[in-house]
Amino acid sequence: MAISGLIFVGFVLGHMYGNLKAFSGHDAFNEYAHHLRELGEPMLPHEGFLWIMRAGLVIALVVHVACAIELARRARKARPVKYVVKKHTGAIPASRLMRWGGLAIFLFIVWHLINFTIGKVNPQGGPTDDPYNLLVDSFDVWWITLIYLAAMAMLGAHLHHGVWSALQTLGYTGTATSRARAKTIAFAIAILIAGGFSLVPIAVMTGIID
Amino acid sequence: MTDMPDTTLTSDRSHDEPSPGEYDDAAGYYTLGEPIADTKAPGGDIAERWQTRKFEARLVNPANRRKLSIIIVGTGLAGGAAAATLGEAGYHVKSFCYQDSPRRAHSIAAQGGINAAKNYKEDGDSVHRLFYDTVKGGDYRSRESNVYRLAEVSTNIIDQCVAQGVPFAREYGGLLDNRSFGGVQVSRTFYARGQTGQQLLIGAYQAMERQVKLGTVTEYTRHEMLEVIVVDGRARGIIARNMVTGEIETHLADVVVLASGGYGNVFYLSTNAMGSNVTAAWRAHRKGAYMANPCYTQIHPTCIPVSGDHQSKLTLMSESLRNDGRIWVPKKAEDCTKDPREIPEEDRDYYLERIYPSFGNLVPRDIASRQAKNMCDEGRGVGPMVGDFRRGVYLDFADAIARLGEDAVREKYDNLFDMYERITGDNPYEVPMRIYPAVHYVMGGLWVDYDLQSSIKGLFVTGEANFSDHGANRLGASALMQGLADGYFVLPHTIRDYLADGPFDPVAEDHPAVTEARAAVQDRIERFLAIKGNRSVDSFHRELGHIMWEYCGMERTAEGLRKAIDMIRELKREFWSDLKVLGTADSLNQSLEKAGRVADFIELGELMCIDALNRRESCGGHFRGESQTQDGEALRHDDEFAYVAAWEWAGDADSNEMGTPILHKEDLVYTAIEMKQRSYK
Amino acid sequence: MSAGNMNLTLKIWRQTGADDKGGIHTYEVSGISQDMSFLEMLDVLNEQLNELGEEPIAFDSDCREGICGMCSLMINGEAHGPEVTTTCQLHMRSFKDGDTITIEPWRSSAFPVIKDLCVDRSAFDRIIQSGGYISANTGSAPEANSVPVPRDNAVRAFNVATCIGCGACVAACPNGSASLFLGAKITHLGELPQGQPERWSRVVDMSAQHDHEGFGGCTNIGECTAACPKEIPLDVISQLNRDLRTAMKHGH
Numbered sequence A: 001m002a003i004s005g006l007i008f009v010g011f012v013l014g015h016m017y018g019n020l021k022a023f024s025g026h027d028a029f030n031e032y033a034h035h036l037r038e039l040g041e042p043m044l045p046h047e048g049f050l051w052i053m054r055a056g057l058v059i060a061l062v063v064h065v066a067c068a069i070e071l072a073r074r075a076r077k078a079r080p081v082k083y084v085v086k087k088h089t090g091a092i093p094a095s096r097l098m099r100w101g102g103l104a105i106f107l108f109i110v111w112h113l114i115n116f117t118i119g120k121v122n123p124q125g126g127p128t129d130d131p132y133n134l135l136v137d138s139f140d141v142w143w144i145t146l147i148y149l150a151a152m153a154m155l156g157a158h159l160h161h162g163v164w165s166a167l168q169t170l171g172y173t174g175t176a177t178s179r180a181r182a183k184t185i186a187f188a189i190a191i192l193i194a195g196g197f198s199l200v201p202i203a204v205m206t207g208i209i210d
Numbered sequence B: 001m002t003d004m005p006d007t008t009l010t011s012d013r014s015h016d017e018p019s020p021g022e023y024d025d026a027a028g029y030y031t032l033g034e035p036i037a038d039t040k041a042p043g044g045d046i047a048e049r050w051q052t053r054k055f056e057a058r059l060v061n062p063a064n065r066r067k068l069s070i071i072i073v074g075t076g077l078a079g080g081a082a083a084a085t086l087g088e089a090g091y092h093v094k095s096f097c098y099q100d101s102p103r104r105a106h107s108i109a110a111q112g113g114i115n116a117a118k119n120y121k122e123d124g125d126s127v128h129r130l131f132y133d134t135v136k137g138g139d140y141r142s143r144e145s146n147v148y149r150l151a152e153v154s155t156n157i158i159d160q161c162v163a164q165g166v167p168f169a170r171e172y173g174g175l176l177d178n179r180s181f182g183g184v185q186v187s188r189t190f191y192a193r194g195q196t197g198q199q200l201l202i203g204a205y206q207a208m209e210r211q212v213k214l215g216t217v218t219e220y221t222r223h224e225m226l227e228v229i230v231v232d233g234r235a236r237g238i239i240a241r242n243m244v245t246g247e248i249e250t251h252l253a254d255v256v257v258l259a260s261g262g263y264g265n266v267f268y269l270s271t272n273a274m275g276s277n278v279t280a281a282w283r284a285h286r287k288g289a290y291m292a293n294p295c296y297t298q299i300h301p302t303c304i305p306v307s308g309d310h311q312s313k314l315t316l317m318s319e320s321l322r323n324d325g326r327i328w329v330p331k332k333a334e335d336c337t338k339d340p341r342e343i344p345e346e347d348r349d350y351y352l353e354r355i356y357p358s359f360g361n362l363v364p365r366d367i368a369s370r371q372a373k374n375m376c377d378e379g380r381g382v383g384p385m386v387g388d389f390r391r392g393v394y395l396d397f398a399d400a401i402a403r404l405g406e407d408a409v410r411e412k413y414d415n416l417f418d419m420y421e422r423i424t425g426d427n428p429y430e431v432p433m434r435i436y437p438a439v440h441y442v443m444g445g446l447w448v449d450y451d452l453q454s455s456i457k458g459l460f461v462t463g464e465a466n467f468s469d470h471g472a473n474r475l476g477a478s479a480l481m482q483g484l485a486d487g488y489f490v491l492p493h494t495i496r497d498y499l500a501d502g503p504f505d506p507v508a509e510d511h512p513a514v515t516e517a518r519a520a521v522q523d524r525i526e527r528f529l530a531i532k533g534n535r536s537v538d539s540f541h542r543e544l545g546h547i548m549w550e551y552c553g554m555e556r557t558a559e560g561l562r563k564a565i566d567m568i569r570e571l572k573r574e575f576w577s578d579l580k581v582l583g584t585a586d587s588l589n590q591s592l593e594k595a596g597r598v599a600d601f602i603e604l605g606e607l608m609c610i611d612a613l614n615r616r617e618s619c620g621g622h623f624r625g626e627s628q629t630q631d632g633e634a635l636r637h638d639d640e641f642a643y644v645a646a647w648e649w650a651g652d653a654d655s656n657e658m659g660t661p662i663l664h665k666e667d668l669v670y671t672a673i674e675m676k677q678r679s680y681k
Numbered sequence C: 001m002s003a004g005n006m007n008l009t010l011k012i013w014r015q016t017g018a019d020d021k022g023g024i025h026t027y028e029v030s031g032i033s034q035d036m037s038f039l040e041m042l043d044v045l046n047e048q049l050n051e052l053g054e055e056p057i058a059f060d061s062d063c064r065e066g067i068c069g070m071c072s073l074m075i076n077g078e079a080h081g082p083e084v085t086t087t088c089q090l091h092m093r094s095f096k097d098g099d100t101i102t103i104e105p106w107r108s109s110a111f112p113v114i115k116d117l118c119v120d121r122s123a124f125d126r127i128i129q130s131g132g133y134i135s136a137n138t139g140s141a142p143e144a145n146s147v148p149v150p151r152d153n154a155v156r157a158f159n160v161a162t163c164i165g166c167g168a169c170v171a172a173c174p175n176g177s178a179s180l181f182l183g184a185k186i187t188h189l190g191e192l193p194q195g196q197p198e199r200w201s202r203v204v205d206m207s208a209q210h211d212h213e214g215f216g217g218c219t220n221i222g223e224c225t226a227a228c229p230k231e232i233p234l235d236v237i238s239q240l241n242r243d244l245r246t247a248m249k250h251g252h
């Protein structure tokens, strides 16, 4: 769980960096998208790196979701009769949103891939072979941007608990101080990623990028 | 303590009190039986006796142990340690407790610490000194061979517990720390902050659970023992009630061990656990086991005062608090309602420091308690009115905090201070604590010989349930020591001498002794449910408690005791005619459980009063108004009472008629120590 | 402190036995004083019920000093109620006149309800049986001071050894996990030199037993430590995970 989670974290960080290139304009971004595909050549075939990464992601995803389902199953079996009244002292809301949040993220990714990679649907019917334009056109549509922002909120929450949880699971939180540190790191990463990703759509919306 | 002024006894009949010989206060309440004696303790040099006994006690070869079964009632320090050790030895052990886990036995509540003659502090401690202190602290009413053995094995206990992972307090160098505790002048008390009993018990519990896994010990939790099965004069098993299903179960074995703890709850309010009871011991008593010195009760000076009628139990504040806290009351009665911090130094009476300059706040428990009572009776008590008195005195840490700093005090007593604040709502770092004595421990218990065997063959008794080691008063941190000594190091050796004759002929489930015991248990339960009267069990228990506390508490008089006996007999009649127990016998039924316990407490209460009435002397925890020196100190009468009072049940087996109990006297002979009139001035 | 003047509405789970469905019953109590402990308040209710001929409510308690771990109760959705302490040490000054208080048993498939508010926690004993000890037969122990223990380790071991086995961590955990209880024991024994020889097998066996008993998995939510009357910190779970990983590496 922790490992797969952190792989995701790694990916999204990289991915966000890529997205932010959108600020440096049309060419830089496409250059990057293009570069992604040539990365590692000639050692790797065209798009080789990308495929390795994709493979990695898919495996991680399978593991991640499998663990998630198993944990949820055990939790349900562990408490067949629910409480009439139950407070949640000591828990951050995010920690109890993981399962639904995860699902939401999952759905988002599906849509996202249709939108940008596999399906390449351009909601404005414009060209889809140009990632930059595809992106800009997409986020000019308010409801798409909204979906994205919502998804980013979810992701932020997921990471706020997820990253701390992973560190705890891996046993890096042996003392009160290291525990506090882990919590800050988790919060920072969550803000960074959710925020970072959100910039692009917002920017497009507000016309900073066009 | 040898350097202290000890006035030799009985020459001191300084006041116009006639020789006690002329009295037989309990005449008519008892019959005198044959004297008895401990036949197991070897003679000779006291330092050699235990070695000798261990050598003489016959061995059981490992192959046979598997065939021998042992029932142990109780999973406290005494029972848990024994179960673990006998299991390791390869016997087949069945362990019983009424809680839902062996780890919850009341030993867990012990706070202060455990004594051991390790002499790590090089302050002149030794096995002999621990022995001396314990006998003296017990006011020369304990059996010297037992006490010496206790002191002797005390050091092994610490080794054993450390090996099990008991996290004792340590010094910065990583070596064990210890402190001075409850009326002794050397540092020999090992502790784990304020949770020593918990840590020791968890150690024993874990050792026992390990044996459960290995299959040598079987544990029966939520099981209450309600009868002993005696076949041809030998204890061969017990009848227990499964408290969850209500099923009455027969458990047979080659030998039975009672480690069922103390019966302080006969006073209703005590520092004991809600479930602590005398039933196990009392059922054995009714089957022929003698009950020794039942009136010896320890009233602990540092408990949180009663706050109202709803009170269900009293909470002890470890006596270690007396190391740093100073006890006082206002000099003037009119100051008693003032904020203590407003009362100037010169208007405070640090009465223990005043009366006992050399021991001050560290005098033994019985003395500290009685003086607190005296202060309150004089009208100088503090806190809320309970009845017609304010029942409380101050325990003040202002000086300690000034001297050591708040952090040092916190480090030592944090959890105790928290507990106090939670219960009273006052913060002891700012306001002095209020304390008052409460029933805490019973020195009395089933009579046992040096082998810890009772007057019923094959029935062994360990821990607080027996009477053996503390005489008329127990020193702080000595009960944990005794429980573990009995369980780890004494019983396992002495019981093998008995088991060497085994395995005994198997007893059939339908043996008359078994069916009769089962029937007795069933009838009793049906009777409780059949009375269908108007009063709850608790109301009877509370009333019994009032009687015992008033007349058989810190100060006892012939007149009061006779009155108490009448009241108890009346209460008993009412109990059996007006009790109301709802629910059924075949499910968890807490009122039903309590009913059985209270029924036995009522009978015990009567015997305690008779014992107290008979003992017309003051010794340790037993203070008879008629026997005190002119300045109000306890006065012993060794010429007449240097004996253990072992009571035999005279009533018939399954009626409520107690008859007149039979008193057997075991004379106490001291060869290794000279009897002195105790003095802590 | 106003004495004897609180009136309360109690919604209490009642269940005649393991196979009864059970449900919430509502009772009124009056004349409750702020100085009463929560359980003394229930004693008062039981006296009333006994008067009325209704069977008193079964609930566990023994020491009533916060040390034996026998008492339980989910009080208004919090294990052991609103304060950081045990139910038996919770006092009525934490409540107000007129309050409605919902009282339920611990909920966990590993802690089946026996009756009313009493549950069976023997699963904890079995977890200890599976390795929660240091094997040291009586009499075999070396002189206590022959093995010094650095004070910091001794202190940490003690701080987590204070676990009273009450099960509040399980009751509070949304996953019904007993990781805090388990981690506390792993950390207690793992901090001490005497605990090293069995350290790795211990963590593996105890964790296996934990899962076998049907406790849930820990996802580091942290409600357990908030409910723990002994304030066992979350780092014992971190320690548990780390020891478990090391043990796996050592091929246990």
Ligand SMILES: Cc1cc2nc3c(=O)[nH]c(=O)nc-3n(C[C@H](O)[C@H](O)[C@H](O)COP(=O)(O)OP(=O)(O)OC[C@H]3O[C@@H](n4cnc5c(N)ncnc54)[C@H](O)[C@@H]3O)c2cc1C
Binding pocket: B073, B074, B075, B076, B077, B078, B079, B096, B097, B098, B099, B102, B104, B105, B106, B107, B108, B109, B110, B111, B112, B113, B114, B196, B197, B223, B224, B225, B226, B259, B260, B261, B262, B271, B272, B273, B276, B277, B279, B280, B316, B440, B441, B462, B463, B464, B465, B476, B477, B478, B479, B480, B481, B483
């Ligand atoms: C609050 C408090 C603080 C104390 N502090 C100290 C201290 O600091 N130092 C010290 O040395 N001593 C102290 N003592 C005294 C000491 O704790 C006890 O005397 C000692 O622990 C008794 O141990 P035990 O094994 O004999 O009995 P317990 O620990 O009381 O165990 C009794 C066992 O018997 C079982 N049992 C009882 N009746 C039945 C039955 N009918 N059927 C089945 N099972 C039954 C119970 O379930 C339990 O397992 C303290 C006592 C109290 C109450």
Ligand code: HEM
Binding pocket: A012, A015, A019, A033, A034, A036, A050, A054, A057, A105, A109, A112, A113, A116, A117, A131, A135, A148, A155, A197, A198, A200, A201
């Ligand atoms: C607003 C934020 C985001 C933007 C603007 C964005 C944009 C893009 C673009 C343009 C691509 C196509 C890249 C290419 O094929 O060259 C892409 C691919 C992808 N994105 Fe995003 N993305 C965002 C957020 C996310 C998030 C939060 C996730 C996961 C949690 C994610 C996961 C992916 C994946 C898995 C791919 C496919 C990579 C591949 O295999 O080609 N994206 N994204």
Ligand code: HEM
Binding pocket: A001, A002, A003, A004, A005, A006, A008, A009, A012, A061, A064, A065, A068, A069, A071, A095, A098, A099, A101, A102, A103, A105, A106, A109, A158, A159, A161, A162, A163, A165, A166, A167, A169, C219
């Ligand atoms: C693809 C859909 C996803 C699903 C269904 C999902 C679901 C979950 C669930 C249920 C948990 C279990 C922990 C718990 O229950 O509290 C979890 C943990 C975690 N998730 Fe996800 N998640 C998904 C995507 C992601 C992504 C994209 C990331 C990172 C960008 C991520 C990072 C994490 C991390 C770090 C953890 C903590 C692991 C641990 O507890 O040790 N997850 N996820």
Ligand code: SF4
Binding pocket: C162, C163, C164, C165, C166, C167, C168, C169, C170, C180, C181, C184, C224, C227, C228, C229, C230, C231, C232
């Ligand atoms: S960890 Fe805390 S809550 Fe869990 S059992 Fe131990 S004391 Fe109770």
Ligand code: F3S
Binding pocket: C172, C173, C174, C175, C176, C177, C178, C179, C180, C217, C218, C219, C220, C221, C222, C223, C224, C225, C234, C237
């Ligand atoms: S609440 Fe449960 S999820 Fe883990 S951190 Fe505590 S056990």
Ligand code: FES
Binding pocket: C060, C061, C062, C063, C064, C065, C066, C067, C068, C069, C070, C071, C086, C087, C088, C089
């Ligand atoms: S009753 Fe012992 S901890 Fe609450």
